[in-house]
Amino acid sequence: MKAITYSIAMAGILASLASCKDDNMAMPSDMPYTFKVENVQQVQPFVQTGTFKGEGTPPVIKPGQSVSFTFSAGKGQALSFATMYGWSNDLFFAPANPGIALYDQSGNPMEGDVSSQIRLWDNGSKINQMPGAANPHNSADQNGVVTEVNGADAQGFTYLPASKLLNASLKYNQNATFTLTLKNISGGTANETPVSPGVWVISNYLGGNLLNKAPLYASGQPTANGLQPLSEKGDNSVLATYLNAHTQVATGLSPVVVIVYNGNTRPIFTQGAADPGNGLADIAQEGNQTALVASLQKAAGVKHVYVLSPSDKPVTPGSSAQAQIEAAPGDKLAFVTMFGSSNNWFYAFDDMGILVNASGDLTGNVKLWNDGTEVDEYPGAGNHQPQFNPGSKNPASKPVMEVDKSLYPSLPAIKDVIKVTFTK
Known part of the structure; x- marks a missing residue:
């Protein structure tokens, strides 16, 4: 009788242990x-930006000299830049907004002379004086707006088309990178001038649209964001600081x-x-x-x-x-x-x-x-x-x-x- 009782007891214990083992091994529930x-x-408006300048002191781009910079862009993006017409009070060169077209309608990269897309602009912050080496740069301030100079400025001083003073040549380098070369060709013309250090910028492209179609200036609007020091003094640092602060993929x-x-x-x-x-x-x-x-x-x-x-x-x-x-x-x-x-x-x-x-x-x-x-x-x-x-x-x-x-x-x-x- 004791042996039978012992066997029954052991069977119960083993069954209990087996049950505990099964419980412990059960997978946790989801x-x-x-x-x-x-x-x-x-989101910031710009994806890439940079600066350019000549090699001398001061680092202007003199007639006959050129400067190049490299950047990246996709179809729908455009390159804008700004640089001062040095022998003026507040004129600057820049492409028409939103900038230089970089691809054709089929998505093929553009190359060659793109000078026809450059314009000459009046910053509207200084009364214009006779352009040239003798320009005294001492005119009165004005609260004007940015306007295109088409042959003559508001004071009647005449200018050749921008493309006759500044040449722009575009080269495609593969993998969506380009090099733009700007050459000062104003030498010997009635509008001979050095060209100042400048800035360049590519706007972000998101949802099928450029996030800023007027990155450096807006025609008919007051100057902003550091364009005035560039157009009056050839100082690109203020505008470059603004662009850098608003540049991010x-x-x-x-x-x-x-x-x-x-x-x-x-x-x-x-x-x-x-x-x-x-x-x-x-x-x-x-x-x-x-x-x-x-x-x-x-x-x-x-x-x-x-x-x-x-x-x-x-x-x-x-x-x-x-x-x-x-x-x-x-x-x-x-x-x-x-x-x-x-x-x-x-x-x-x-x-x-x-x-x-x-x-x-x-x-x-x-x-x-x-x-x-x-x-x-x-x-x-x-x-x-x-x-x-x-x-x-x-x-x-x-x-x-x-x-x-x-x-x-x-x-x-x-x-x-x-x-x-x-x-x-």
């Missing part, structure tokens, strides 16, 4: 979370893909390896998430795939996208969204993702990655980027790596573009 991506960028974000997964896997990409061919290139190049979503839904270890709502539109500056997702402690979390003003860049966590038990503001875990499948052009100013030419390709074959931000002076910090939160 819980609801909200994954939210916000485009927090405070502007970008939208593509529809956002989020996955919940487990295991020691890298379901979206592997740092240092080539694009995996799972649809990542489609979202990194064009912002199209369809192929990546279909691939991830079949990937080993992936529990859930989400496209944040609204899923059919980019996340533009000032907007957001979010979704309620299901995940359990111990799961991993990953996301991807295109840096829209690029050839093939995307925001994501590290290739292994992050654990679900990390919640709250996850922006500090976000990195900007280069997919390596297209040749890079300057962000926000590249003609193979989708905002300029959707579907155009400029193939490359490089490993997925973090973007080298030091190469792009106007590239915004990650925290200044994207905010990622994950909350219960």
Whole structure:
């Protein structure tokens, strides 16, 4: 009897232990979370800017001398610049707004003489005097507006067309970069003059539009933002400071893909390896998430795939996208969204993702990655980027790596573009 009782007791204990073991090994249940991506960028009007000057002291561009500068631009963008007609009170050269056209209607880059697009302008801040080396520069101030000088100024002094005084020649250097050469050809004319140090600028292009179509001046409006020191004294520093303060790459974000997964896997990409061919290139190049979503839904270890709502539109500056997702402690979390003003860049966590038990503001875990499948052009100013030419390709074959931000002076910090939160 004791042996039977003992056996029954042991069986009960073993059954109890087995039950406890099963309970301990049960997978944690999924819980609801909200994954939210916000485009927090405070958009600036300009994507690139710079200065130019002559080589002497003072650094003016004398008759017969020239100066060159290189910049990037995509179809729809234009180059504007400003430089003083030195032997005047407040005249300056600049292209007609929005600037020199850089591509034809078919998207082919322009080259050659573009001098016909330059104009001579009266800044409206000084009464004009006889232009030339003897100009005393001592006239009275006036509160006028910027006006084009067509043959003669308001005081009746005459001028040749700007294209007869300043020559502009455009050269295309590949990968959406150009070089503009300005040559002072005023020597021996009735309007011989040195040309001052100047500034140049490219406006941001977002949503199919230039963000500033009158970057340096507006005809019929008062001078502003440092143009007056340039047009009166040839001092480009004030205007350059203004332009630099308002220059930053502007970008939208593509529809956002989020996955919940487990295991020691890298379901979206592997740092240092080539694009995996799972649809990542489609979202990194064009912002199209369809192929990546279909691939991830079949990937080993992936529990859930989400496209944040609204899923059919980019996340533009000032907007957001979010979704309620299901995940359990111990799961991993990953996301991807295109840096829209690029050839093939995307925001994501590290290739292994992050654990679900990390919640709250996850922006500090976000990195900007280069997919390596297209040749890079300057962000926000590249003609193979989708905002300029959707579907155009400029193939490359490089490993997925973090973007080298030091190469792009106007590239915004990650925290200044994207905010990622994950909350219960």
